[in-house]
Amino acid sequence: MDFDLLTSPELLLARIFDGLNAGAVYALVAVALVLIFKATTLINFAQGEMAMFGAFLAYIGWSEWGLPMWIAVVVAMILSALGAAAIERTLIRPFDPSDHLPLVIVTLGLLLIIGAVAGMIWKFDPRPFPELFPSGSAFRLGIANLRWYTVFTLAAAVAMMALLQFLLSRTKIGLAFRAVSSNLESSELVGIRVGPTLQFGWALAAAAGTFGAVIFVADPVRQIEPSIMLSVLIFASAAAALGGLDSLWGALVGGLIVGQVQTLLVNVFTFIPNEMALAAAVFVLLVVLVAKPSGLFGTARVERV
Amino acid sequence: MSSPLLEAAGVKAAYGQVNVLHGVDFSVNEGEVVVILGANGAGKTTTLRSISAMRLVTVEGSIKVAGTETVGKNPADVVRMGVAHVPQGRGTFPELSVEDNLHSGAYVVKDRSQIHKDIDRYFDMFPVLRERRDQLAGSLSGGEQQMLAVSRALMSRPRLLLLDEPSLGLAPLIVEQLFETLAEINRDTGMTMLVVEQNAQLALSIADRAYVLEAGQIVLSGEAEAMKTDEAVRQAYLGY
Ligand SMILES: Nc1ncnc2c1ncn2[C@@H]1O[C@H](COP(=O)(O)OP(=O)(O)OP(=O)(O)O)[C@@H](O)[C@H]1O
Ligand SMILES: [Mg+2]
Numbered sequence: 001m002d003f004d005l006l007t008s009p010e011l012l013l014a015r016i017f018d019g020l021n022a023g024a025v026y027a028l029v030a031v032a033l034v035l036i037f038k039a040t041t042l043i044n045f046a047q048g049e050m051a052m053f054g055a056f057l058a059y060i061g062w063s064e065w066g067l068p069m070w071i072a073v074v075v076a077m078i079l080s081a082l083g084a085a086a087i088e089r090t091l092i093r094p095f096d097p098s099d100h101l102p103l104v105i106v107t108l109g110l111l112l113i114i115g116a117v118a119g120m121i122w123k124f125d126p127r128p129f130p131e132l133f134p135s136g137s138a139f140r141l142g143i144a145n146l147r148w149y150t151v152f153t154l155a156a157a158v159a160m161m162a163l164l165q166f167l168l169s170r171t172k173i174g175l176a177f178r179a180v181s182s183n184l185e186s187s188e189l190v191g192i193r194v195g196p197t198l199q200f201g202w203a204l205a206a207a208a209g210t211f212g213a214v215i216f217v218a219d220p221v222r223q224i225e226p227s228i229m230l231s232v233l234i235f236a237s238a239a240a241a242l243g244g245l246d247s248l249w250g251a252l253v254g255g256l257i258v259g260q261v262q263t264l265l266v267n268v269f270t271f272i273p274n275e276m277a278l279a280a281a282v283f284v285l286l287v288v289l290v291a292k293p294s295g296l297f298g299t300a301r302v303e304r305v
Numbered sequence: 306m307s308s309p310l311l312e313a314a315g316v317k318a319a320y321g322q323v324n325v326l327h328g329v330d331f332s333v334n335e336g337e338v339v340v341i342l343g344a345n346g347a348g349k350t351t352t353l354r355s356i357s358a359m360r361l362v363t364v365e366g367s368i369k370v371a372g373t374e375t376v377g378k379n380p381a382d383v384v385r386m387g388v389a390h391v392p393q394g395r396g397t398f399p400e401l402s403v404e405d406n407l408h409s410g411a412y413v414v415k416d417r418s419q420i421h422k423d424i425d426r427y428f429d430m431f432p433v434l435r436e437r438r439d440q441l442a443g444s445l446s447g448g449e450q451q452m453l454a455v456s457r458a459l460m461s462r463p464r465l466l467l468l469d470e471p472s473l474g475l476a477p478l479i480v481e482q483l484f485e486t487l488a489e490i491n492r493d494t495g496m497t498m499l500v501v502e503q504n505a506q507l508a509l510s511i512a513d514r515a516y517v518l519e520a521g522q523i524v525l526s527g528e529a530e531a532m533k534t535d536e537a538v539r540q541a542y543l544g545y
Contacts, residue, residue, distance in 0.1 A: 178398070
């Protein structure tokens with residue numbers, strides 16, 4: 001065990017910044033995951049791959065179509081939204097929305113197909129992605145370095161969360177999302193058109209996912225390639241579950257916690273090899289969920305019969 | 306005479322391969338309260354589900370609301386024809402607040418000021434809902450949920466209100482209050498109602514006409530007043 005970390009504030013701060021960096025990314029992706037869960041009541045296993053594909057579209061827009069980077073990002077978000085709406089219409093809508101198992105299998109199929117298609121088109125060699133945020137550090141203390149990238153990623157996660165929170169709690173489409181996930185049959189009886197509502201949920205979640213993935217690959221330490229989202233998706237799922245799966249705030253906080261746990265765990269308990277960081281994070285998650293099954297911020301389901 | 310608001314002819318309904326309604330005819334005139342009576346499993350709920358075009362049931366025949374066919378449509382379309390349906394077991398949104406449940410009932414209403422006026426009206430009618438406006442519907446008592454379910458249906462200002470056993474699980478006093486309220490709404494606004502009820506005596510007291518359903522067929526129909534007093538009808542079908 002390495003307790004230097006606990007005696008040197010500077011080292012501790014450095015680790016916390018590392019954790020914040022990872023956590024901000026997890027939070028961003030977790031918020032997108034929670035959104036699709038809230039809007040479609042489904043865990044979409046293809047969410048990460050769809051987001052990866054979206055990030056590639058942004059990359060193509062920038063590198064091949066010559067669009068300014070931020071315009072390319074917006075175009076990619078729109079294209080992913082349209083693509084997801086088409087996927088919902090053709091592959092999801094034919095199935096009974098109250099029966100989740102076939103739908104989960106469809107999303108698993110999508111995961112494989114999108115991954116394979118991206119691999120075929122773009123191969124697996126990493127390509128540098130343009131930076132979206134100023135490089136350099138926002139704050140530095142000895143070896144502790146808080147990068148602008150981290151600050152902006154966090155800001156993006158908070159902004160996205162606030163926007164989606166507003167959408168869910170204050171708008172009519174948000175009410176429809178919540179009604180559909182609460183009681184499908186009654187939703188139709190009040191006049192909600194379930195198909196188009198879920199379709200809009202898919203489109204929105206895909207746009208949010210693309211935004212998250214773009215920011216993830218825009219970190220100068222990373223490059224874009226088709227398998228980029230796989231590991232981050234697992235951490236983000238852990239973050240979403242930790243936060244309660246149906247709470248956007250929970251996803252944000254969950255992301256930050258998972259980021260801290262991951263970096264502190266492997267740095268304090270040095271006998272945990274780096275490769276085990278994932279397992280260690282999942283273990284922490286399990287402990288929390290056993291103690292509090294609805295997550296830290298999730299609503300426990302209440303229903304009287 | 307003008308044609309009825311609701312007119313069903315030769316309605317057959319099935320769940321998958323299981324036929325439940327075997328060709329029923331009934332109608333409800335504008336402004337009427339009509340009650341459907343019948344034993345458990347007779348097909349009363351299925352009748353209301355057929356009117357609302359709920360996905361569960363496959364319907365054959367014709368069901369017209371103000372002259373427009375509902376067979377082959379989906380429930381969201383039927384709502385837009387002016388039908389509101391309080392399903393058996395209430396069907397509130399447990400994870401939504403009381404107030405959001407009411408807002409959802411007005412999903413097809415465009416006029417925001419009307420929505421707020423109506424929410425206030427039902428809070429006046431059921432003051433306990435006002436007290437619990439921010440509480441999740443799932444945490445309400447059975448009776449409170451029933452009040453919420455009825456209010457939610459009324460939020461769309463329907464022309465035709467379908468009520469499936471509104472008295473189920475309620476204390477006798479609450480049931481009486483609820484029926485008084487329904488009778489009042491019918492009197493004041495002329496809202497047409499089709500009510501399924503086990504509590505025959507009470508239902509007949511607010512109804513104009515009644516149908517008795519038995520094993521998916523209508524075996525009796527007539528004026529509520531006459532049914533209430535007919536000794537043979539009472540013994541054979543109403544069980545009191
Ligand atoms: N979802 C369903 N799937 C298959 N069969 C069903 C379904 N719902 C009802 N049934 C069958 O249809 C028949 C009529 O049921 P329905 O619910 O219409 O009766 P009901 O008159 O409303 O009875 P109750 O007074 O008990 O509510 C019953 O035999 C029932 O088993
Ligand atoms: Mg019934």
